[in-house]
Amino acid sequence: MAETRFVERLTPLDLIMPGGYVGALLVFPTTQLFPTILTKLQNSLDLVCERVPWLMGRVFFTSAAKGQSSTLEIRWTTTDTSPRITDKGSLPHTYEDLVRDQIPLESIPADMWTSRSAIQIESGSGAPVFVASLFRFADGKAVGLCIQTHHNAVDGFGFAEILGFWARHMKESSKSTIPSFGLSLDRNSRLAKALDQRSATRRPSLDELFGRHPEYSRHPPVLPTEVSACTSEILTITMEKINGFKENLKFYLATAPSTNTVACALLWSAIIRARMRRNPTLENKTSRLPMAVNGRKRLDTNLADAQNPYLGNMVLFSLAEMPARDVSDCGQGGGPSTELLADACRIIAQAQSPDRIDAGHIRDVCNIMKDLEDYRSIFPGWELFGSRDLFITSWADLNMYEFDFGDGLGKPQSVRIPYAQADGNVIILPRKRNGAGERLEAVIMLKRDDLEVLKEDSLWEAL
Template structure:
């Protein structure tokens, strides 16, 4: 890559200057495979960067004109993305594979400051790789009994769907398989105008109003903000409990079709809202709360599913607290389905409108998908359940990963992820809540009927 590579317009807001991390946990029985791992991944990264040169680049900002925000681009940097190798066997700060497996791979044991090349929010004191603006990076962590392979991607460059596609291509390259011309063409597509223009379609005012940052009111001198301590925790949903949950949701569904993801998202939103309602300073039951559900916009815009860019958007559902906690599970799951079903969803229009807003807004920093989210009561949830991570072996000779998790990072209250579905059918929820709310969720009878606390 000799010239700067453009980012998607949706990747331009500076709040996306973060990394998305995935940790794939492999069991190691033969030290010969362990010793070869770094060489296999180094070769694979080099081969992949030869076909996708932007992957070895770094993010830079171009100085704006007065009143404008920065413009971010990818520029040449290295011959391959950074690869960090860290020896953690015998290190008391690192888990063993046995302790991880016995505890079902809790987020608490997978600290980004130890096992990731970059922190989620770059620029911190931890993180092992050079230059906190790389597009993509990998870290191999050798632990007793296993390897923790942490792969990170810059969120301005790609969303989780794009990251999974790059990981799939890396796994192929590590196995010595060539990339098809179609795979290379899609990955190297110019991103300047990938989203169709809005044209004469009316702007969805309510949707866009949720994505514009409003000035924060100043706190009067001497007045303190009541800020609860937030913590991350994980909960497991087995295939059996997910089947029971979907069956329960179907019994009260108001649409002809709902997915397991719809039912699980409905359960999580209801349960978290109910738990938060029980806190000492809970809001009025008539107060409205919002669910922001991350959505891959590709299929709504005719963009190939293999596209590696940042094309993610959000749909929002807002209801009074009392209505959420009392609504039949199936009715809520049905409302969630209508918001994303291609036959009824407005996501294509929403995403085109968001792109148009960003194109005409000089200061991209005032646009954020979480702009209207109130962390203490609202929820932003991303489902990675459909991400096919368990088929990736990266040519390491270790077989598929035994677990895939997001490492623990800085607490962000009201943020949650559904982890990639395990071959057993298990889905794990990672969520960040205030300590009081987390304790209430753990005691919630309806939630506990389906969920098992991991830690």
């Protein structure tokens, strides 16, 4: 039987994402034998790949051709098999010890993950769309499942949909009882159809588009002359504390802010305070807060359909800004401080509002990418290395703790991401909604000295 080859070109919104991998570690307490777990996970992953065959593929770079810009595409064939889950052996730590320490990111060595978080696509061989690995804890009381998808193929929201689909295959004994992803159109067709429903009368020039969207830039970031040691660590805020701030804000805001908005304002404020200890001149500058926004429902609610979810990238960036001095004073006690926190919440909510990031916004971003001669010539519009701006991605509403992997594993008890060394990035981890004692976990990536100062802030739960 002849081999059939398939190609799916990635969309403008895929191309704008940084190369590398989106990854999560799911930790399951279990007494089931490791080989049994590995076999069950592999069999169910095989079924997932039958429904989403491009997960078996690789992401390739294609050079510019006559009339076409360089791009990326996923390639796979009818003879490809689903990715093999790599057995990574055993951690040197016990599950009980790591849980006591809240499973620090650094406790999971880099070699437990199949791929590095940041990786360049090699010419000719490409990079796998999906990889996974499994390891044991030293006491045999739990396993860790590391899953990664290429960021140019899948965003965090699509990543969560794939994990949920995998969990349903693990839990259900009959393949026929599991709702199938429709996937009736490839990602380009679905995106084009959604955009065409709201077609614009006039296409702005590239200069006009960049003028409308300061979250993007044509200029590469200025590299620092000195490289400081950076690290990442999980810090926690109790929901009781966040709810207390929300109650106080009722007197200053006409519309109650979301938990996510308040949390992001508090994180922004605490991190700017820590940075000011090292660099007092920051108080005379403006700080910007870019945040990732899921555009699916902003463009077409069908893209968020549970039976046919859009798995490709649909991430846009909001951009809030405020004097750094005011940001640092948010929520520090007293009326003026609460009023500044209300201002920060208002600015963040406005930057992320459906009126600001709508179908027209998404079309603009697609047109920027289409009009560029090289998709790699677009850069973030905020400062990456100056310790002035802060980028936040929230996974709080990705219900990974609700994914039930069936007998032997059940629901994950911890969700973690790969350890990274960076300055000015925050990822709010999925919420574990367990009632009155709930804590919001945030991965803070900062210069090591700034992080040590940050940990002294009164915002955090005493550990």
